[in-house]
Amino acid sequence: MSRNVQRVRGTQDIWGEDADRFQAVVDTFDTVRRLYAFQRVEMPVFEATSVFARSIGETTDIVSKEMYSFEDRGGDSLTLRPEFTAGLCRAYISEGWQQLAPLKLATHGPVFRYERPQKGRYRQFHQLDAEIVGSDSPAADVELLVLADQLLRELGISDGVTLQLNTLGDAETREAWRAALVAHFESHRGDLSDDSLVRLDKNPMRILDSKDPRDRPAADSAPDIDAYLAPEARGFFEKVTAGLDAAGVAWTRNARLVRGLDYYRHTAFEFVTDRLGAQGAVIAGGRYDGLIEALGGSHTPAVGWAAGIERLAMLAETVPSPAPEAVLVPLGEAAEAAAIGIIATLRRAGIACDMGFRGNMKRRMAKADSSGARYAIILGEDELARGEASLKDMKSGEQQSLALAALTEKLRAR
RNA sequence: GCGAUCGUAGCUCAGUUGGUUAGAGCAUCGGUUUGUGGUACCGAGGGUCGCGGGUUCAAGUCCCGUCGAUCGCCCCA
Missing domain, CATH: 3.30.930.10 (Bira Bifunctional Protein; Domain 2)
Known part of the structure; x- marks a missing residue:
């Protein structure tokens, strides 16, 4: 790596x-x-x-x-x-x-x-x-x-x-309180950690939230701002x-x-x-x-x-990454060519979809499944010749033949 | 900037008192008669063990350095 x-x-x-x-x-x-x-x-x-x-x-x-x-x-x-x-x-x-x-x-x-x-x-x-x-x-x-x-x-x-x-x-309150804090910590110089001795000069208020146990007694006994408000x-x-x-x-x-x-x-x-x-x-x-x-x-x-x-x-809890609505599974070169136009139409209609480019059908179906898509749209040569596609519901496993022209409406209806 | 722990495949890890070609699960890819996923089975690819030096016949295993991550300090919108 x-x-x-x-x-x-x-x-x-x-x-x-x-x-x-x-x-x-x-x-x-x-x-x-x-x-x-x-x-x-x-x-x-x-x-x-x-x-x-x-x-x-x-x-x-x-x-x-x-x-x-x-x-x-x-x-x-x-x-x-x-x-x-x-x-x-x-x-x-x-x-x-x-x-x-x-x-x-x-x-x-x-x-x-x-x-x-x-x-x-x-x-x-x-x-x-x-x-x-x-x-x-x-x-x-x-x-x-x-x-x-x-x-x-x-x-x-x-x-x-x-x-x-x-x-x-x-501003006045803050200055008065700050002066009181400096006076308080000056009188406890011997009890402070090295870090807090540096803070005393540079940033005295920071001693108040020091995590060093040596500082806690002095920090805890330091005056609150309330008396100076x-x-x-x-x-x-x-x-x-x-x-x-x-x-x-x-x-x-x-x-x-x-x-x-x-x-x-x-x-x-x-x-x-x-x-x-x-x-x-x-x-x-x-x-x-x-x-x-x-x-x-x-x-x-x-x-x-x-x-x-x-x-x-x-x-935050893990949020499920948004799944596409449908994944296209074209079979054969002619179908892959046709799929380019079909998926463009779907996407322009606002339907999130993806397409598998590699592997055999089994692979592409597995890809479609793991993407979490609701539908697989199977584009075979013979279906395309009839102007149709197979719409498979990935959850129920049901599959129906559909005219390509009806695809957008069918998916948008959901 | 200071102190400590850790560093083996994409991920999570195993690797006996240093001893042959470094393993597993998950993931990936391919297959189980070629157009159907989630399960099962078979198989494959993938690591110069963070990097560099040292000790040793021999180092993933020991030592030093370095880089990185993690925990605490510091600091902080």
Whole structure:
């Protein structure tokens, strides 16, 4: 298998059942986003490197060591997108979408991060993405969360997934809490793991969700944001949770759920499963009111989430791959020639069908059977001479002779 | 980037303390009187045992390196 040509590390060839499941996730997302009146948007797979460097933050691992950046032939530094949000915000500014705000947008496609591959974690992976740009209403957060919840329900995986919810407050709250956290962890410096000592300088809030047991006492005794929540921020969070309750979406408060980047405000959430090991987050997002400003636009509140298609597909049941309605079995050269016209007519009439090209009749019938087709259309020379074909019901085994002209109507009648 | 486990046909695996031409099931292809599938039987193709080096009379089996996958850490929409 691994001769000369090998897949690039962290990439995947998706086919067969996996491809069916992957497509089912995308199709379900597309159906659900229409129900919520989210517009489809297509964006470039690469952007100027500065778009991600400025929005995601120079100090993050994503920007400092996980981006696929390269210089193009014109000497510009470009980067394959490591996420959707930054590019979408750039588009919002470049395309003048502020006139249309609030905008409800949905997109999906490949994203790229140079990471150590694991199950459910690839260097080219695929995300669904939903964002509401230009709304500072908690109703936007609610709508996005209900959308995510319905997506999981339609995929049949909502049982194994829980919504964890937190608030990071407004800018002032967030700063006050952050300062309190730093003070708290400074006083416990001696108890922290090496990783968390680095976090203390770079990303102190991340100590809260550290998995290292050495960090847990200090993390667990750290102050919650609640004591620092400004009244408006508290009100915002209460409206979000009340909206979820009204919509019948189950959630749990996770006061240790945080976002490292400064432009995150208010709602932060993750839909988490324990069925995928360390890669447990299947949908994650939050409100990022400060991002578009950081990119050079005017102050624009926004909220959104992204979901890993591969992870959702791994949780989803196998979907039966769509079978053709009929398979043509031509016998002999003249029949094969005639079959080309017949199958073209059927397909133009919207009837999914296939044709076997090789083997003897027994083989072709076996092929027709394993395809799952409802009918086999047997085209023999003598039948063709009479302008007829044999239509065989693969389930009952019944077979009848039919005028070629009646074939389309007969199959479409079903 | 760090630590650990693993790597034999398309897939799932077997391969005894290193010992002759590396096996099975599934799948594929062909056949069981030549125009009829799902069952059964017969047969065939397909592997330089991830790759490279080393130890040995002898390596799929041991050692080293490398690549890849997996598990955890890290990071994360």
